[in-house]
Each structure stands twice: as structure tokens, then as C-alpha cells.
Amino acid sequence: MQTRLMTNHNETRLTAILLMSLLVLMALSLIIGELNISIINSLKSIVNNESTLESIVFEEIRLPRTLLAVLIGGSLGLSGAALQGMVRNPLAEPGVIGVSSSAALGAVIVFYFGLTAIFPMVLPLGGIAGALLAVVFLYLLTGKNSSMLTLILAGVAVSSLAAALTALALNLSPNPYASLEIFFWLMGSLADRSFTHVWLILLPTLLGWWLMLKGRRDLDVLSLGEDTAQSLGVNLAKLNRRIILGVALAVGSAVSVSGGIGFVGLVVPHLLRPHVGYQPGRLLICSALGGAILLLAADMIVRLIPTQQELKIGVLTALLGAPFFLHLILKSRREWLS
Amino acid sequence: MSLVASNIAVSLSGHSILKNMSIQFPAGKLTGLIGPNGAGKSTLMRALAGLLPIESGVIRLADKDIQAMQALELAKEITYLPQLGECHWPLTVERVVMLGRHPHNDGHHADSLSLQAVEKALKEVDIEHLIGRSVNELSGGERARVMLARALATESPILLADEPIVSLDPRHQIEVMALLQTLAKKGKTVIIVLHELHLAMRYCENLVLLNNGVKTSEGIANDVLSIENMQAVYGVDAIFGEHQGSQWVLPWQK
Numbered sequence: 001m002q003t004r005l006m007t008n009h010n011e012t013r014l015t016a017i018l019l020m021s022l023l024v025l026m027a028l029s030l031i032i033g034e035l036n037i038s039i040i041n042s043l044k045s046i047v048n049n050e051s052t053l054e055s056i057v058f059e060e061i062r063l064p065r066t067l068l069a070v071l072i073g074g075s076l077g078l079s080g081a082a083l084q085g086m087v088r089n090p091l092a093e094p095g096v097i098g099v100s101s102s103a104a105l106g107a108v109i110v111f112y113f114g115l116t117a118i119f120p121m122v123l124p125l126g127g128i129a130g131a132l133l134a135v136v137f138l139y140l141l142t143g144k145n146s147s148m149l150t151l152i153l154a155g156v157a158v159s160s161l162a163a164a165l166t167a168l169a170l171n172l173s174p175n176p177y178a179s180l181e182i183f184f185w186l187m188g189s190l191a192d193r194s195f196t197h198v199w200l201i202l203l204p205t206l207l208g209w210w211l212m213l214k215g216r217r218d219l220d221v222l223s224l225g226e227d228t229a230q231s232l233g234v235n236l237a238k239l240n241r242r243i244i245l246g247v248a249l250a251v252g253s254a255v256s257v258s259g260g261i262g263f264v265g266l267v268v269p270h271l272l273r274p275h276v277g278y279q280p281g282r283l284l285i286c287s288a289l290g291g292a293i294l295l296l297a298a299d300m301i302v303r304l305i306p307t308q309q310e311l312k313i314g315v316l317t318a319l320l321g322a323p324f325f326l327h328l329i330l331k332s333r334r335e336w337l338s
Numbered sequence: 339m340s341l342v343a344s345n346i347a348v349s350l351s352g353h354s355i356l357k358n359m360s361i362q363f364p365a366g367k368l369t370g371l372i373g374p375n376g377a378g379k380s381t382l383m384r385a386l387a388g389l390l391p392i393e394s395g396v397i398r399l400a401d402k403d404i405q406a407m408q409a410l411e412l413a414k415e416i417t418y419l420p421q422l423g424e425c426h427w428p429l430t431v432e433r434v435v436m437l438g439r440h441p442h443n444d445g446h447h448a449d450s451l452s453l454q455a456v457e458k459a460l461k462e463v464d465i466e467h468l469i470g471r472s473v474n475e476l477s478g479g480e481r482a483r484v485m486l487a488r489a490l491a492t493e494s495p496i497l498l499a500d501e502p503i504v505s506l507d508p509r510h511q512i513e514v515m516a517l518l519q520t521l522a523k524k525g526k527t528v529i530i531v532l533h534e535l536h537l538a539m540r541y542c543e544n545l546v547l548l549n550n551g552v553k554t555s556e557g558i559a560n561d562v563l564s565i566e567n568m569q570a571v572y573g574v575d576a577i578f579g580e581h582q583g584s585q586w587v588l589p590w591q592k
Contacts, residue, residue, distance in 0.1 A: 088426035088427070217440070220437060220440075221437050221440050222426075223425055223426050223427050223429060223434075223437070224423075224424065224425055224426075224434070224437060224488070225420065225424040225425075225426070227384070227387075227389055227418070227420045228418070228419075228420055228423075228424075230389055230409070231387050231388070231389060231413060231416070231417065231418035232413050232437065232438070232440045232441055232492075233409045233410035233411075233412070233413030233414075233440060233441045234409070234440075235409055273427075277429060277430055277433055278427040278428050278429050278472075279427070279429060279433060280427060
């Protein structure tokens, strides 16, 4: 019977498969594009300090873009899964509940006042501050046992407020070109980013991941409700603090570099959940990998689709994610009524 | 291990729920906590589990003040089973029961000790056939037994269960009461809330009767479930009888 109880190897296998797929996609993302390049040649040139066209494209464009897709996708997938575990609600997603738009607002304020000129780190900090405000507000508003309805309505309120303030900034902007630039930035994209962006968000992103992953066992226990979790030794206040701060760090810094990329944190955990036995804690690592895979794949698609102006990745994820969200709502309509 | 509440008072959102209550729960006995709705039974259970701040008084486990104990340390000693065993995700039965091992090893590295405890708990509450099923597709009674197995898997010296038999059919009610009695005989201190007075009378060695946040009576069942108490506390006339050497009670009319 003991073997029947040990069901962990499934998750190990899933993690391995996801990791392998991610590595393969990363390699493809480095090679494929308007210019097909060889990773080995590029690395050789970099080591020998030669600058060929190949090595420049590789170092300045492909590599940072690939790394950003992995970091940002990982953050979005992981944050979605962690938030869902914390509020015990599968619809909690940074984009849907307004955390991403608040982070975007924070970044827009930084742009607007030209604060990045003082100190570049202000950009992710602005995003993190915006995201933190939204998560704390949502947590206070929806309280301990949030119904789907309360959570979504609170998210609508937070999103609307952030969108209104962002629009205000665009509206009052003295420079129409700056407005246009911010407007396009808000759609979400990984194009034209450099290693500066990677370095800017690397630390807060990894810190956010670490905070969320530290809570993974407690999230499993939280499936049984707050009283039971506490009686099993979970420090709820500490767990909530960790997740809130972790989500704010990861999503805030992601959005400050990429703009708004929605639905990754909704789609990925939902698809992977059955494969980890629905345990919210076990879902975390898989969701981070899945998010990175999804965003990397989406980024390759927008790069390869021959449109006159490159399709924004945020537009693509929204086009695919919104119908998925609708499907989820229709599926859980019964729970809505409760 | 004994659990002793001395002069405890608890208020919830400004309302005084428990007033200066002192109860000694003897080690290795099955204690039934009874009383009408709103008497404060669930609040007392939550306070005993360390889930509620107490305004005054102290709850001691052996000689330690439970409010001063670390959450994980307390979780190894006292298991609490709430009234509605909720599960927010469709976990499988064995995973839910495995979560009961969290205080020991976080229940995540399935070591052989944990697996043994889980296996034993599944067997004790007779739900081995439910392995692999999702808890959310079980009947209320099956789910209640899964939650009880989760509580037993912790293997703590003290078990607090709030209405563990409320959704069970008569056969499983009797089975669970007999199981709790056996556990108590083996040394576990078991404290349960229940409304099934006939089962309380038959299985609980010790009864505590609460009313309006005050302890009204305690002791052996025959003393606590007296005609006078049934009238004064529950406001019902009860019929008493005897079968195979033990007493039974049946609340009959207002």
C-alpha cells in the first residue's frame, strides 16, 4: 500500500520535462530569427573579443530577450500560482486582479517624472511599489475567505483605478511622443530590451521567487482552511506576508521592464494543476517553468509572424488568455453563486 | 498528557463567549463536550487548540502554557479537527491525510514513518478503499472520515474534534465513537463536541456540559445527563432507559 501512497515521482517527471522543454526553447530562441545564428560561433567570437554581426545580435539582442522572457514568464507563472494558493481561488492572477496594471502605473509615474535619469533602479522599484499597493489592498478588501465574485470585483476596481491614473498621466503629458511611447509600452513587449534590463530586475525577481517558494509547503496545508493550517503549525501572517511581498517583487519588476503581459499566471497554473494533484505548493515550481516556456514561445511567435509592425506579446497573450478566462468563469459558474 | 483550562475568558468581536471557565481534561480519556447551540463549545475547542487569544486565564498542556508554545511544537501535541472539514482544492484522499504529517516533517518528504502513520490512519477510519479519489467528490460522511484520518495521522497525544460524527450514518457514528474510545484507552486524550447525547452517554467517560459560556456540570455521563440538566440546559424532557447494562437517553419533548 505504501507505494500507492507515494505519488511524488509524477511531479519530478513533470518538472524534468518542463525544464528540458525550457532549455530547448531557449536554444531555439537564441538561434531563430531574421538572422539564423549559431550559438557556438557567437560564443567563440565573444570569448575571442571579436564583434561579428552574429555575435552582436546574439549578445545585444537575442540573449537579453531570451533571458527576460524566462525571468518575466517565470515570475508571472509563479506569482499566479502563489496568489491562487494564498486566496484559495483559481481566478487570482496578477493581470486579472489588477496587480499588473498597478505595477504599470508605478512604472508610468517613474517615466513621467523622468526619475530613471536619477537612478535606473527606480524603474523596477516603481513597479514593485505599485504592485505591492495593489496586492495589499486586494488582500485587505477580500479578507480571509474571498468568494470568486468579491475577488474579481475588487480586481476590477483596482484595475480601473490604475487604468484611470495611467490615462491621466498620458492625458496630461506635455510631450505627445512620450505618451505614444508609454502607450505602446503598456501593451507589453520584450522587443528592444538589453542586458541593462536583465540586471535591473534580476535581484528583485529572484528575491520574489525565493519568498514565494519558501511558502510552498505551507500553501499545501492551507488547502485545508486557515484554522486547520494554523493548528498544523502554519504561521499564517508570515505566509501571507511572504506571498504578498514575493508577488509584488516579481510582478512589479517584470511589468516595469515588459509592460503589461496578462493571463500567463492564469493559464499556466490551471493547465498544470491536475498534474501535481492539485496541491498549490507543488504547483509553484512547475508554474514558474511553465510560465517561462509560455512567454518564450509567445515571444518567438511574435518575432516570427511577419507583420509590418511586430505584434506586441501582451496583445498576443491577451488574445489567447481572455477567451480562456471566460471559459474558466463559465466552468466555475456554480461556485460563483456560492 | 492532560490539558487544563484555568479561569479562561474569551470574547469574539466584543461579545463575551466564555466566562471564567475552568476545566481539567483528564489524560487518556474520551471527554464529550455537550450543550445547546451557542453554548461556546466550538469557541472552547478553538481556544484549546491555541487558535484564539484568551483574555484572561491560562491553558496548560502538561505544565506548559500553550499560548507561549511555538506553533509547530504545539501542532505536534494537539490536533484540531474543525466542524466543517473544508478542502479548497480537489486533493486526493491520501494527500489530505498526508498533510496531517506537516508538524513532523512537513508531510512533503514521504518518509516511511509518515507513510506508516497515514496507512494506519486510513485503516482506522476504514477509508482505504477511497485512496486515489478526490475529496471533493466524496459524500459528506466519507469526507468527514477522511478529515478524521488526517487528524489521526498527526499521532499527537491530544485530539480535539468539533462534531466529528455529525454527518455520519448511524453505523459510522458508532464506529467512529468506538474508535475514539479505543484511542483514549490507548492513552490519547480525546475531546469531542457532539449533540448525539445517546452516543455521548454510551461512549464518553467524561462529559462537560456548557451553557451560555459557563460550565454547568461535569463528570460521568449518568450524573451530567440528569433529568434536571436536560430540562434546565436543553429545555427538553428526556426519556432514560437501560440496555445491556448501560444507560441510554432520548430527548423526547419540549
